[in-house]
Amino acid sequence: MKKADIVEFFSRLQAQNPEPKGELNWTNPYTLLVAVALSAQATDIGVNKATEKLFQIVSTPQEMLALGEAGLKDHIKTIGLYNSKAKNVIKAAEILVRDFGGEVPRDRTALETLPGVGRKTANVVLNIAFGEPTIAVDTHLFRVGNRTGLAPGKTPLAVELTLEKKIPKEFLRHAHHWLILHGRYVCKARKPDCPSCIVADLCRYKAKTVAV
Numbered sequence: 001m002k003k004a005d006i007v008e009f010f011s012r013l014q015a016q017n018p019e020p021k022g023e024l025n026w027t028n029p030y031t032l033l034v035a036v037a038l039s040a041q042a043t044d045i046g047v048n049k050a051t052e053k054l055f056q057i058v059s060t061p062q063e064m065l066a067l068g069e070a071g072l073k074d075h076i077k078t079i080g081l082y083n084s085k086a087k088n089v090i091k092a093a094e095i096l097v098r099d100f101g102g103e104v105p106r107d108r109t110a111l112e113t114l115p116g117v118g119r120k121t122a123n124v125v126l127n128i129a130f131g132e133p134t135i136a137v138d139t140h141l142f143r144v145g146n147r148t149g150l151a152p153g154k155t156p157l158a159v160e161l162t163l164e165k166k167i168p169k170e171f172l173r174h175a176h177h178w179l180i181l182h183g184r185y186v187c188k189a190r191k192p193d194c195p196s197c198i199v200a201d202l203c204r205y206k207a208k209t210v211a212v
Contacts, residue, residue: 001202006166007168010175013198022128025055026128026129029104029129034058035051038079069086104129106126111126119156127176131173133172137163140184144187147204148199149205182199192208193209194209195209
């Protein structure tokens with residue numbers, strides 16, 4: 001996709017949704033970190049239901065440790081892989097208290113040392129909690145990057161690095177939100193809603209759907 005098309009692509013997404021927000025509920029960087037870690041292979045809706053009461057009593061790593069692994073499991077047992085996720089959340093809380101003074105580090109390398117926290121989770125936390133211009137490539141963003149021709153790549157990291165190079169700086173702050181939401185609600189996996197897509201004319205996808 002040409003530079004002028006990329007600028008137009010994101011200008012339209014920005015005009016439609018100037019201040020995009022993530023769909024996970026959180027109250028501070030720590031609860032965001034927990035929510036994102038829990039969201040792996042789970043829906044945001046499911047995670048929000050599980051954390052609604054949890055985040056009323058837990059807002060720090062110290063409070064998570066006081067709750068304990070068994071107590072945490074009671075709150076998140078409706079989420080897939082909750083046993084392993086509970087172990088990781090507790091271990092991560094221990095590390096945050098021991099090595100980071102109970103604060104979530106504003107550093108991707110440090111975040112990735114925490115159990116259950118990969119590059120995508122770290123990028124989400126850095127972007128949403130700290131306003132860093134990171135791009136978290138989930139399945140939706142990976143699909144949009146490849147399907148539109150915006151950032152073709154065989155791996156999430158390849159798509160991420162390509163997007164970082166191609167997206168103009170003025171759009172980087174919200175780029176991953178725009179692309180994820182676009183992939184979730186418009187450029188869907190099974191049947192993209194091309195007729196209602198505001199960037200369809202810029203998209204390189206050859207098998208566009210048509211209105212019926």
